[in-house]
Amino acid sequence: MRDFLPQDVRRRGYAIAVVEDTYRRYGFQPLETPALENIETLTGKYGEEGNKLIFKVLRRGEHESSGETDLALRYDLTVPLARVVAEHRGKLPRFFKRYQIQPVWRADRPARGRFREFYQCDVDAIGSRSMVVEAELCSAVADVLQQLGFRDFTIRINHRQLLAGLLDAAGVGPELHGQALVALDKMDKVGADGVLRELQERGIADGQRVLAAFAGDVTLEKVREFVGGRPEAQGAVTDLEQIFGLAGVTSAGSHLRFDATLARGLSYYTGTIMEITVPDLAGSLGGGGRYDGLIGMFSGENIPACGFSLGLERILVVMGERGMFPPGVDAGGTDVLVTLFEGEDPAEGLRLARELRQAGLRVEVYPEPDKLGKQFKYASAAAIARVAVLGADERARGVVTIKDMRSGEQRAIPRAELPAALREPALRQVAEEQQ
Amino acid sequence: MRDFLPQDVRRRGYAIAVVEDTYRRYGFQPLETPALENIETLTGKYGEEGNKLIFKVLRRGEHESSGETDLALRYDLTVPLARVVAEHRGKLPRFFKRYQIQPVWRADRPARGRFREFYQCDVDAIGSRSMVVEAELCSAVADVLQQLGFRDFTIRINHRQLLAGLLDAAGVGPELHGQALVALDKMDKVGADGVLRELQERGIADGQRVLAAFAGDVTLEKVREFVGGRPEAQGAVTDLEQIFGLAGVTSAGSHLRFDATLARGLSYYTGTIMEITVPDLAGSLGGGGRYDGLIGMFSGENIPACGFSLGLERILVVMGERGMFPPGVDAGGTDVLVTLFEGEDPAEGLRLARELRQAGLRVEVYPEPDKLGKQFKYASAAAIARVAVLGADERARGVVTIKDMRSGEQRAIPRAELPAALREPALRQVAEEQQ
Numbered sequence: 001m002r003d004f005l006p007q008d009v010r011r012r013g014y015a016i017a018v019v020e021d022t023y024r025r026y027g028f029q030p031l032e033t034p035a036l037e038n039i040e041t042l043t044g045k046y047g048e049e050g051n052k053l054i055f056k057v058l059r060r061g062e063h064e065s066s067g068e069t070d071l072a073l074r075y076d077l078t079v080p081l082a083r084v085v086a087e088h089r090g091k092l093p094r095f096f097k098r099y100q101i102q103p104v105w106r107a108d109r110p111a112r113g114r115f116r117e118f119y120q121c122d123v124d125a126i127g128s129r130s131m132v133v134e135a136e137l138c139s140a141v142a143d144v145l146q147q148l149g150f151r152d153f154t155i156r157i158n159h160r161q162l163l164a165g166l167l168d169a170a171g172v173g174p175e176l177h178g179q180a181l182v183a184l185d186k187m188d189k190v191g192a193d194g195v196l197r198e199l200q201e202r203g204i205a206d207g208q209r210v211l212a213a214f215a216g217d218v219t220l221e222k223v224r225e226f227v228g229g230r231p232e233a234q235g236a237v238t239d240l241e242q243i244f245g246l247a248g249v250t251s252a253g254s255h256l257r258f259d260a261t262l263a264r265g266l267s268y269y270t271g272t273i274m275e276i277t278v279p280d281l282a283g284s285l286g287g288g289g290r291y292d293g294l295i296g297m298f299s300g301e302n303i304p305a306c307g308f309s310l311g312l313e314r315i316l317v318v319m320g321e322r323g324m325f326p327p328g329v330d331a332g333g334t335d336v337l338v339t340l341f342e343g344e345d346p347a348e349g350l351r352l353a354r355e356l357r358q359a360g361l362r363v364e365v366y367p368e369p370d371k372l373g374k375q376f377k378y379a380s381a382a383a384i385a386r387v388a389v390l391g392a393d394e395r396a397r398g399v400v401t402i403k404d405m406r407s408g409e410q411r412a413i414p415r416a417e418l419p420a421a422l423r424e425p426a427l428r429q430v431a432e433e434q435q
Numbered sequence: 436m437r438d439f440l441p442q443d444v445r446r447r448g449y450a451i452a453v454v455e456d457t458y459r460r461y462g463f464q465p466l467e468t469p470a471l472e473n474i475e476t477l478t479g480k481y482g483e484e485g486n487k488l489i490f491k492v493l494r495r496g497e498h499e500s501s502g503e504t505d506l507a508l509r510y511d512l513t514v515p516l517a518r519v520v521a522e523h524r525g526k527l528p529r530f531f532k533r534y535q536i537q538p539v540w541r542a543d544r545p546a547r548g549r550f551r552e553f554y555q556c557d558v559d560a561i562g563s564r565s566m567v568v569e570a571e572l573c574s575a576v577a578d579v580l581q582q583l584g585f586r587d588f589t590i591r592i593n594h595r596q597l598l599a600g601l602l603d604a605a606g607v608g609p610e611l612h613g614q615a616l617v618a619l620d621k622m623d624k625v626g627a628d629g630v631l632r633e634l635q636e637r638g639i640a641d642g643q644r645v646l647a648a649f650a651g652d653v654t655l656e657k658v659r660e661f662v663g664g665r666p667e668a669q670g671a672v673t674d675l676e677q678i679f680g681l682a683g684v685t686s687a688g689s690h691l692r693f694d695a696t697l698a699r700g701l702s703y704y705t706g707t708i709m710e711i712t713v714p715d716l717a718g719s720l721g722g723g724g725r726y727d728g729l730i731g732m733f734s735g736e737n738i739p740a741c742g743f744s745l746g747l748e749r750i751l752v753v754m755g756e757r758g759m760f761p762p763g764v765d766a767g768g769t770d771v772l773v774t775l776f777e778g779e780d781p782a783e784g785l786r787l788a789r790e791l792r793q794a795g796l797r798v799e800v801y802p803e804p805d806k807l808g809k810q811f812k813y814a815s816a817a818a819i820a821r822v823a824v825l826g827a828d829e830r831a832r833g834v835v836t837i838k839d840m841r842s843g844e845q846r847a848i849p850r851a852e853l854p855a856a857l858r859e860p861a862l863r864q865v866a867e868e869q870q
């Protein structure tokens with residue numbers, strides 16, 4: 001877990017603002033849920049591995065000594081959403097489109113772009129089985145990534161019912177589907193030969209038949225033929241065809257790629273599954289899919305749902321490594337430092353600061369009357385581009401002396417003109433370039 | 436703990452944006468710390484009562500069955516700040532001015548405006564003993580409250596060294612100071628007679644002598660006389676006089692009031708203490724003070740610090756009850772619903788949505804081709820003010836029909852003029868008024 005110092009927070013804030021603004025343009029509404037959920041809400045939703053990574057909170061009060069736990073930290077944003085929809089159904093519109101940007105916690109081993117506390121940016125549409133939902137979701141996340149400056153991302157897409165149909169058609173019994181998917185997931189890393197070996201090691205005798213379905217140039221036409229008369233798998237192919245048709249008119253179009261080997265770990269997916277990758281990051285920037293059964297686990301009522309989750313930390317890691325942050329993001333943000341003269345009343349400085357703040361400027365006041373040289377040094381160290389000096393002489397003349405910390409230039413500016421002068425973009429830029 | 440549905444999030448977001456914007460204008464920089472701290476970081480900082488309210492997290496892995504805990508949920512934002520300053524001192528400017536807006540957790544009984552998970556908006560200045568710091572902090576929180584629309588708040592101020600001096604001068608031994616403060620804290624509720632009774636019940640024999648210091652019209656002049664030659668208490672009065680002098684030129688001036696009975700619960704305060712109240716809320720909207728010893732508990736190095744914490748939940752409770760949110764905050768934020776025709780390709784609707792979104796509008800697409808009447812009904816229920824209809828007829832004529840859901844009026848608008856027409860403020864307002 002990490003502290004975010006001011007520059008980190010500014011970078012995170014920049015990315016979050018882009019995500020929010022884009023999701024709002026798609027008509028998604030904001031939701032926030034508590035960090036702590038009842039333990040029963042979370043258990044049994046993330047598979048066996050996931051269960052082990054849930055942080056549990058000790059029951060408070062007299063029960064503390066027993067080591068009993070009743071609450072747990074949010075593990076993702078999808079399960080809390082399902083609980084909220086089940087709980088507040090009457091207050092929500094029939095098609096509830098929500099985004100949620102909050103931290104989640106997992107008791108995992110940290111790695112590059114993987115932390116025990118990390119932010120997810122989720123976007124979900126509740127209430128419809130239409131593939132318009134999938135197309136809009138892919139378009140929204142593609143827009144987010146493009147707004148952040150990404151060009152080279154791929155949205156891989158697949159379907160759980162198609163996976164089941166392909167494995168069934170390849171003669172793999174349902175009890176071995178999980179094993180087969182783990183092997184197929186390594187196609188990129190170990191190639192078809194490697195997958196074949198792995199399939200055999202995992203108890204799937206006729207690996208060649210599996211590879212016939214999954215290896216090489218696998219198109220929707222090819223898999224439709226392969227799954228034959230299996231109705232769920234045929235429906236899955238139709239779903240995918242529809243998504244490709246619709247996404248073609250959206251910003252997701254050129255990024256979408258069918259990938260028959262994509263499986264996704266979470267156990268609650270029931271239909272389409274999606275994952276976003278970029279060439280220079282192992283693992284994904286985000287993923288999602290359809291989970292038509294999850295809300296029903298809380299309310300009994302079957303309500304369809306589909307969503308996408310972007311991993312903020314990984315996006316920030318790649319943006320940092322590629323230098324994708326606009327220069328203004330790293331600027332300290334303080335426009336001017338107001339100095340305080342030794343032996344004079346600090347109220348004069350506070351009065352000046354008030355005037356400038358009322359004009360919308362960002363003003364820091366040096367807290368202790370001191371030698372000017374020391375205050376200039378502080379401004380440089382704190383990356384504040386300009387310093388305001390208001391001594392008895394300046395007050396008599398009705399001016400303020402502004403020192404530009406980069407050029408060293410000093411100018412006496414009439415007090416009434418000061419806000420406008422400090423807003424000049426040329427001067428503002430200094431702070432950005434200095435960083 | 437609570438879920439925040441879209442309207443709640445918008446209201447919270449509005450208040451947070453005002454707080455952030457104001458703090459930035461004072462030169463404060465953003466900081467964020469993890470939700471989980473090591474237990475040792477938090478224990479012993481909040482007094483005995485506070486200790487009991489800390490949520491503890493079960494140690495993960497093989498230790499889980501032992502009930503052992505190693506992490507705890509953030510209890511406030513001040514102790515994590517002190518840890519950060521001790522840990523990252525070299526990376527921070529000499530005067531570190533930071534704001535932090537994050538949730539904290541307390542295993543407390545919920546009440547009006549009091550929750551187990553709640554947001555604090557903290558602003559602190561590290562590194563200076565100057566009373567300019569106190570004056571700037573009071574000014575910043577006064578500006579925040581004024582920007583939010585509050586006019587009737589009071590910032591009560593006192594000083595821990597003055598409290599000690601007054602009690603000492605009134606003949607109360609140090610071991611009874613805590614008891615005396617609990618009694619004096621009830622002055623507003625039970626009056627001087629009630630406090631006298633309470634003082635006696637709490638073992639302070641000469642309650643009249645205590646009341647002489649604390650009851651009636653207590654001014655700084657009066658307490659200066661009362662504490663006599665006690666140097667710390669004299670210094671405290673000088674500090675307070677300075678703050679009043681400086682705050683006079685800031686927005687805090689007319690709100691600041693000296694209150695000799697103000698004590699504040701937290702154990703880490705060493706100097707000035709502040710609290711903000713409004714007439715219609717028992718308890719405070721926020722509070723703060725000077726804690727020159729806290730950072731040294733982590734680093735050994737004595738670094739002065741002073742800060743203010745605003746309680747977001749209480750501010751929101753009062754704003755809600757008083758109807759202080761601008762109407763725009765409650766508007767759903769979606770500009771238009773794009774309908775999908777039965778039997779037609781949804782891609783036409785997605786194409787239109789893309790055009791409008793690129794023009795900066797907030798657009799929801801009805802996910803399922805359906806009867807128009809049903810889609811209109813949905814727009815009304817979801818408080819979307821306008822609906823776009825794009826059928827074969829409209830496409831042939833190069834127009835889009837816009838239905839205003841409030842007036843029922845329909846207009847055919849040339850497609851190229853659509854973004855401008857949908858941005859008209861008169862139309863936008865419909866959504867706001869409908870709420």
